[in-house]
Amino acid sequence: MLEEKVLTFKDFGLSNEVLRAVASMGFEVPTPIQEKTIPVLLAGRDIIGQAQTGTGKTAAFGIPIVERIDKSLRGVQAIILAPTRELAVQAAEEMNKIGRPKGLHALPVYGGTSILRQINALKKGVHIVVGTPGRVLDHIERKTLDLKGVKVVVLDEADEMLDMGFVDDITRILKETPAQRQTMLFSATMPEGILRIAKRYMTSPEKIRIAGDTLTAPKIDQVFYEVREERKLDALSRLIDSNDEGRFLVFCHTKRDVDDVASNLKLRGYEADAMHGDFTQAQRESVLKKFRDSRVDVLVATDVAARGLDISDISHVVNYAIPQNPESYVHRVGRTGRAGRGGVAVTFVTPREERQLRLIKTVSKADIKRGKLPTGEEVLTARISNLKNRIQEFIDDKRFDKFLKVASEMTADIPPMEALAALLKFQLEGLSSGPAEEIPQADSGAAYGMARLFMTVGREQGIRAADIVDAISKKAGIPKDSVKGINIFDTFTFVDVPANAAEKVIEFMHQSIISGRKVAVSTARPRGSSGGSEKYGRKPFRAR
Numbered sequence: 001m002l003e004e005k006v007l008t009f010k011d012f013g014l015s016n017e018v019l020r021a022v023a024s025m026g027f028e029v030p031t032p033i034q035e036k037t038i039p040v041l042l043a044g045r046d047i048i049g050q051a052q053t054g055t056g057k058t059a060a061f062g063i064p065i066v067e068r069i070d071k072s073l074r075g076v077q078a079i080i081l082a083p084t085r086e087l088a089v090q091a092a093e094e095m096n097k098i099g100r101p102k103g104l105h106a107l108p109v110y111g112g113t114s115i116l117r118q119i120n121a122l123k124k125g126v127h128i129v130v131g132t133p134g135r136v137l138d139h140i141e142r143k144t145l146d147l148k149g150v151k152v153v154v155l156d157e158a159d160e161m162l163d164m165g166f167v168d169d170i171t172r173i174l175k176e177t178p179a180q181r182q183t184m185l186f187s188a189t190m191p192e193g194i195l196r197i198a199k200r201y202m203t204s205p206e207k208i209r210i211a212g213d214t215l216t217a218p219k220i221d222q223v224f225y226e227v228r229e230e231r232k233l234d235a236l237s238r239l240i241d242s243n244d245e246g247r248f249l250v251f252c253h254t255k256r257d258v259d260d261v262a263s264n265l266k267l268r269g270y271e272a273d274a275m276h277g278d279f280t281q282a283q284r285e286s287v288l289k290k291f292r293d294s295r296v297d298v299l300v301a302t303d304v305a306a307r308g309l310d311i312s313d314i315s316h317v318v319n320y321a322i323p324q325n326p327e328s329y330v331h332r333v334g335r336t337g338r339a340g341r342g343g344v345a346v347t348f349v350t351p352r353e354e355r356q357l358r359l360i361k362t363v364s365k366a367d368i369k370r371g372k373l374p375t376g377e378e379v380l381t382a383r384i385s386n387l388k389n390r391i392q393e394f395i396d397d398k399r400f401d402k403f404l405k406v407a408s409e410m411t412a413d414i415p416p417m418e419a420l421a422a423l424l425k426f427q428l429e430g431l432s433s434g435p436a437e438e439i440p441q442a443d444s445g446a447a448y449g450m451a452r453l454f455m456t457v458g459r460e461q462g463i464r465a466a467d468i469v470d471a472i473s474k475k476a477g478i479p480k481d482s483v484k485g486i487n488i489f490d491t492f493t494f495v496d497v498p499a500n501a502a503e504k505v506i507e508f509m510h511q512s513i514i515s516g517r518k519v520a521v522s523t524a525r526p527r528g529s530s531g532g533s534e535k536y537g538r539k540p541f542r543a544r
């Protein structure tokens with residue numbers, strides 16, 4: 001199905017540890033910036049990369065860094081400078097993931113928070129430091145950070161750091177590192193100041209640019225919503241709710257995200273399914289068939305999985321994760337609006353991805369307008385209008401004889417308007433605790449002193465009670481016999497843990513991997529608590 005030869009991470013000749021990390025992060029193929037930079041960096045050369053957040057640049061420098069670090073040496077071997085605390089934390093998280101199988105540790109250091117905790121962490125020994133320039137310099141001056149053993153320096157979002165007035169701090173930090181280091185500079189733009197730093201502190205750097213200036217996005221409605229990462233699922237739910245008849249193709253970067261989003265949508269009652277590179281041909285066919293037959297109307301996929309997909313009636317393409325390059329944007333949105341039908345392309349943009357959006361807009365010449373997510377009220381209005389149309393279809397069809405008797409009995413006791421209003425409420429807002437098969441009443445209470453938790457993994461994923469006990473006990477450090485009341489359902493599980501350990505268990509287990517799957521963990525809702533479509537409430541009328 002894939003015509004062109006796709007480069008894989010194996011083609012770079014990476015170590016098994018890094019290949020394992022990449023696989024567990026759910027990356028299928030390298031992004032364009034990774035394709036270009038990883039071989040150059042592995043060869044030990046300096047690099048100037050023109051790329052912004054959202055392109056996969058952290059792994060582009062992170063993978064070669066992890067390969068270069070010698071675990072047996074003590075002391076910091078790589079330092080990454082980033083303009084903001086948020087970016088430092090995110091890059092450190094990504095570095096920790098890439099370095100985990102090799103046993104490496106990355107620490108974020110930034111201002112505005114306790115320096116003592118950072119000092120203690122540094123004392124324990126870390127291989128990689130990701131920091132904002134001011135705080136890094138602070139540590140150097142306190143002699144709590146020694147850069148003499150540094151092999152690699154990264155200046156991430158260099159233009160931003162310059163704009164923020166960090167140029168002197170950066171040059172002072174660079175002088176603390178050995179001259180024979182490898183230096184990597186990433187910047188969305190290349191102003192004079194950047195080129196000066198490059199000239200002075202880098203050795204014949206290779207310049208890498210992800211270009212592409214002859215693209216045109218198809219003429220369909222294109223909007224973007226500014227959404228924080230943690231609100232994306234709610235935003236997607238809203239979109240689906242307000243387009244009851246819609247058929248959605250949702251794109252995520254990684255296989256894990258695809259699994260995650262699809263299973264969370266299912267939990268919320270949507271007819272959703274996933275598709276990614278781990279699927280066999282038979283599984284792909286089966287998902288596609290469900291989508292074609294309208295048994296599934298939200299398909300969540302990675303770029304790779306969606307390549308070559310032959311489905312024509314997609315009303316909405318949703319970039320749940322912003323495309324890593326303009327080409328990918330154009331390919332993705334081209335999946336809708338086919339065969340002369342209208343289509344909508346929606347892109348979720350987190351605040352730090354605005355530059356990537358700008359690049360996509362410029363290169364693809366796409367007219368992507370800022371949109372406002374529908375409010376709860378607007379969603380309801382749209383659903384009522386849809387419901388009215390559907391009811392009219394049923395009225396025209398007149399095949400409801402078997403319900404006439406009960407309708408007449410009910411309207412004898414209840415005024416017709418109230419009966420109808422109650423039915424509408426039932427239909428549009430659902431039962432207070434969601435659908436019976438999803439939140440079984442018998443299993444929603446915890447024993448005294450225990451807290452009941454809810455996890456998004458179940459029988460369909462082959463999970464066993466012993467796996468859950470092991471994972472919780474190991475990750476949260478609580479005894480195995482304190483984990484009780486396990487109830488495994490098709491796609492989710494309930495489990496009781498001691499109430500005073502519940503927070504800790506959620507902290508360690510949420511987003512962790514159990515039996516190869518990322519799970520979401522939260523406190524189970526108490527019996528009879530009010531539900532709504534934002535949580536497990538089902539949208540009964542979508543069932544076709």
Ligand code: AMP
Pocket residue numbers: 026027028029030031034052053054055056057058059094253254
């Ligand atoms: P960054 O540009 O480093 O902020 O990365 C943007 C997002 O893309 C992050 O969530 C990464 O984990 C993800 N990512 C990086 N490389 C890949 C890849 N090869 N395949 C899929 N996702 C990736």
